[in-house]
Amino acid sequence: MNIIVLGCGRLGSTFARLMHHDGHNVTVIDLQSEAFRRLDTKFRGNRIVGNGIDEDVLKRAGIETADVFIAATQGDNRNIMAAQIAQRVFKVEKVLARIFDPVRADRYRQLGIITLCTTTIASGLMRDFVETGEWGLKKDYSAEYLQLNL
Amino acid sequence: MYIIIVGGGNIGYYLAKTLSGERHEVLLLEKDRARYRTVSEELGEIVMQGDGCEVALQAQAGFGRADAVVAVTGSDDDNLVVCQMAKMEHNVPRTISRVNDPRNEKLFHELGIDATVSSTKIIFNLLEQEVGGGEVIPLAALKRGNIEIVEIQISPKSPVAGAEIRTLLTEQNALIVAVLRGDKYVLPSGDTTLEVGDCVIVLVDADQEHSLRDLFAEA
Numbered sequence: 001m002n003i004i005v006l007g008c009g010r011l012g013s014t015f016a017r018l019m020h021h022d023g024h025n026v027t028v029i030d031l032q033s034e035a036f037r038r039l040d041t042k043f044r045g046n047r048i049v050g051n052g053i054d055e056d057v058l059k060r061a062g063i064e065t066a067d068v069f070i071a072a073t074q075g076d077n078r079n080i081m082a083a084q085i086a087q088r089v090f091k092v093e094k095v096l097a098r099i100f101d102p103v104r105a106d107r108y109r110q111l112g113i114i115t116l117c118t119t120t121i122a123s124g125l126m127r128d129f130v131e132t133g134e135w136g137l138k139k140d141y142s143a144e145y146l147q148l149n150l
Numbered sequence: 151m152y153i154i155i156v157g158g159g160n161i162g163y164y165l166a167k168t169l170s171g172e173r174h175e176v177l178l179l180e181k182d183r184a185r186y187r188t189v190s191e192e193l194g195e196i197v198m199q200g201d202g203c204e205v206a207l208q209a210q211a212g213f214g215r216a217d218a219v220v221a222v223t224g225s226d227d228d229n230l231v232v233c234q235m236a237k238m239e240h241n242v243p244r245t246i247s248r249v250n251d252p253r254n255e256k257l258f259h260e261l262g263i264d265a266t267v268s269s270t271k272i273i274f275n276l277l278e279q280e281v282g283g284g285e286v287i288p289l290a291a292l293k294r295g296n297i298e299i300v301e302i303q304i305s306p307k308s309p310v311a312g313a314e315i316r317t318l319l320t321e322q323n324a325l326i327v328a329v330l331r332g333d334k335y336v337l338p339s340g341d342t343t344l345e346v347g348d349c350v351i352v353l354v355d356a357d358q359e360h361s362l363r364d365l366f367a368e369a
Contacts, residue, residue: 053227055253077203080234081227084261103205104231107238 002066004029004092006052006082007073011098011118013038015070017150020045027061040150052082055089063090071097076104083113154179154216156202156232157223158189161248165222166193177211202232205239213240222248230254233263256356259294266295286363291356298356299327302366304348310366316340322361324354 001024005016008030016039020026026045029052030036036047050057052073063069069086071079076099083097096114099105105117128136151174155162158180166178170193178193179202180186190197200207202221213219219236221229226249233245247263249255252271259266275288290299304311310318315326315338329336330349336342344350354362 053254054251075227077225077227077231081230084230085257088260089257101204104203104235107235111238 001025001068002062003027003068004058004061004063004066004070004086006030006069006071006079008035008038008047009072009074010038012070012072014145015072016045017043018145018148021148021150027066029057029061042150053078053085055085058082058085058090063092066090066092068092068094069096071095076101080104080108080113083108084111087113151175151217152212152215153177154211154213154219154236156219156221157229157248158182158185158197159222159224161222163189163193165220166196170196179207179211203228203235205235208235208239213242216240216242218242218244218246220246220248224250226250226254230258230261230263233258234261237262255295259296264294286359286366288359289351296356298354298359300352300354300359300362302350302352302362304344304346304350304366306346308346308366310344311346313344314340315342315344318344318365319352322354322358322365324352324358324362327351327353 003019003024003026005012005026005028008028012028016026016028020043027048028036028039028045029048029050031051033049048057048061050060052058052071063086069083069092071082073079079097079099083095086092087095096116097108098116098118099108100119102117102120105115105120109115125136153169153174154177155166156179158178162178166176170176176196178189178197179200180189180197181201183199186197186199198211202208213236219233219242221232223229229247229249233247236242236245244264246265246267247258249258249266249268252268255266255268287301288298289301292299319326326338328351329338329342329344330351331345352362
């Protein structure tokens with residue numbers, strides 16, 4: 001699949017490397033070229049320097065033929081706006097935005113964007129841990145990722 | 151009216167000052183503490199510190215009874231979310247957003263913002279009026295900017311000088327509504343011929359304005 005990842009922070013770069021490992025055609029966008037250092041030399045996907053809420057930048061990243069768009073910058077609003085552009089203007093089929101604010105995550109989910117609220121997922125898991133003494137995730141994603149040795 | 155302004159930069163500051171002078175109830179929200187101190191020293195209690203995108207702060211600021219919310223920060227994404235949350239959470243009747251990138255105006259309308267203002271576009275239009283012989287000058291925007299009324303001056307070099315109106319605009323979704331000639335105007339019909347010096351008023355789909363430019367531009 002053609003996958004665009006907006007934001008090359010820890011989340012964006014990790015996800016991009018995973019998708020590249022899985023054989024997808026990945027393009028990463030970030031405002032700063034230094035951010036691409038987080039991608040290892042093994043990463044053969046495209047790197048685009050630019051603002052992810054600028055339609056020209058998104059076109060340069062190939063959004064017109066993208067199957068998946070993941071907005072994972074540090075800014076909730078930037079992710080929300082980029083995701084809406086991907087969905088409404090470019091009709092990308094699978095669009096996801098990482099949003100820290102639980103309220104915004106909920107409201108924009110109602111508008112049809114898949115929102116990943118790491119805040120409520122983590123605090124929910126911790127709450128379950130406090131109540132049951134057990135860790136809720138069946139799968140160890142960290143170990144899985146490290147084993148791949150990307 | 152109760153008007154909430156989000157973003158205490160220069161635009162927000164002067165807007166708050168002007169509106170409160172007009173006896174409107176105004177609240178100015180500014181996120182940055184240092185900037186908030188500066189602005190509130192000048193404007194007093196009508197300034198509040200906080201992030202205008204946060205629903206809790208929106209409730210505290212009284213978005214629920216606001217007649218209008220105006221987002222004028224320097225970031226288009228922040229302005230968009232302020233207005234969308236104001237609509238979704240508080241049913242604010244009128245949301246107005248500043249857009250820094252003029253291409254975002256169309257997107258913002260599609261995403262439910264009631265009105266947008268682009269200083270880039272306004273200045274651009276003013277410059278065009280000053281310098282643009284044979285150019286397409288926007289006069290007014292209707293239907294949230296989807297339809298425009300534009301003015302085109304027919305210059306001596308224009309390829310349409312001497313053309314009959316029936317031969318023009320066959321492919322565009324556009325209508326010539328008047329031809330201003332000297333001090334008079336001509337109600338156009340199919341066999342009206344355009345003359346050099348005419349000023350043609352056209353109703354056109356905003357996204358087809360560019361094709362008018364190609365058609366009427368100086369050769």
